[in-house]
Amino acid sequence: xxxxxxxxxxxxxxxxxxxxxxxxxxxxxxxxxxxxxxxxxxxxxxxxxxxxxxxxxxxxxxxxxxxxxxxxxxxxxxxxxxxxxxxxxxxxxxxxxxxxxxxxxxxxxxxxxxxxxxxxxxxxxxxxxxxxxxxxx
Numbered sequence: 134x135x136x137x138x139x140x141x142x143x144x145x146x147x148x149x150x151x152x153x154x155x156x157x158x159x160x161x162x163x164x165x166x167x168x169x170x171x172x173x174x175x176x177x178x179x180x181x182x183x184x185x186x187x188x189x190x191x192x193x194x195x196x197x198x199x200x201x202x203x204x205x206x207x208x209x210x211x212x213x214x215x216x217x218x219x220x221x222x223x224x225x226x227x228x229x230x231x232x233x234x235x236x237x238x239x240x241x242x243x244x245x246x247x248x249x250x251x252x253x254x255x256x257x258x259x260x261x262x263x264x265x266x267x268x269x270x
Contacts, residue, residue: 135214140180141171142188142196143204143220143258145267146228146240152249153192154237160213165236166252169220180219188223194230196223205261209254220258222267243267 144151153170155163172187174180181198188196204220232238239249243266246259 136217137214138174138217139171139219140174140184140187141169141218141220141255141258142184142198142223143169143262144188144194144196144223144225146225148267149240149242150246150262150267151228151230152239152241152246153232153235154239154249155252156234156236160211162212163252165250166255167249168252168255169258170235171218171220174219181221184221184223191234192230193233194225195227196225198223205258207254207257211253216254218254218258 151170152167154165154167158164170188170191171184172191174183179200181200184198185196188194198221202222204222207218207220209216209218243262246263251259
């Protein structure tokens with residue numbers, strides 16, 4: 134089975150978290166699910182380098198993140214692949230972005246996160262955020 138390693142951004146601005154809704158996917162179980170944005174870690178990239186690149190490519194947004202900002206790593210078996218996802222707390226000075234690959238986006242407080250239909254691998258991150266909150270919330 135194919136193994137994929139990705140990095141995901143928990144983007145925080147004004148005590149809200151950016152939640153991105155995926156567009157239609159070749160895998161129906163991923164279509165229109167909410168996620169923390171990010172993408173595949175390419176050969177030779179650190180997770181944070183991949184994250185900065187992916188957020189710039191998918192959203193035309195610059196994020197602030199470093200290796201010490203690792204929030205949690207999730208390992209999840211989907212029907213068609215095995216995913217390892219490293220999530221990082223990220224800050225932005227400018228919250229403006231473009232939906233270049235996503236269907237919809239929302240800025241939510243941690244207590245609102247449970248109202249969305251999340252991709253399975255993102256659920257543990259969402260649940261931890263709801264339980265622990267974020268700084269300055």
